[in-house]
Amino acid sequence: MVTEHAVLDVKAGQEAAFEAAFAEALPLIASSPGFVALRLARGHEVPGRYLLLVEWATLEAHTEGFRGSPAYSRWRELLHHFYDPFPTVEHFEVVASA
Secondary structure, eight states: OEEEEEEEEBOTTOHHHHHHHHHHHHHHHHTSTTEEEEEEEEOSSSTTEEEEEEEESSHHIIIIIITTSHHHHHHHHHHGGGBSSOOOEEEEOOSOOO
16 A cells, blocks of 8 residues: 655635535546545645645556546646645655554
8 A cells, every 4th residue: 555645735715716626636536446545634734735645555556547547637637727836746655553
């Protein structure tokens, strides 16, 4: 299992539109092979900052599967114009939990 992590800084005043577009985009990623789960959380300290955590069965399910799919093109159209700056996406594997 691999966790995709991205901090999404949404342009000021665009939070409601971003959340609506994310709701539309959610089925695109959720139907991707190897998708396990997703959490989007809104920050308290910084207005417009969101934390995106996506669980994937494998790294390739995200980097090759979803990103190489037609669904990702639509995901980009719906969401990428909201970000400033554009987020860095990183992948993690659990080494400990409680």
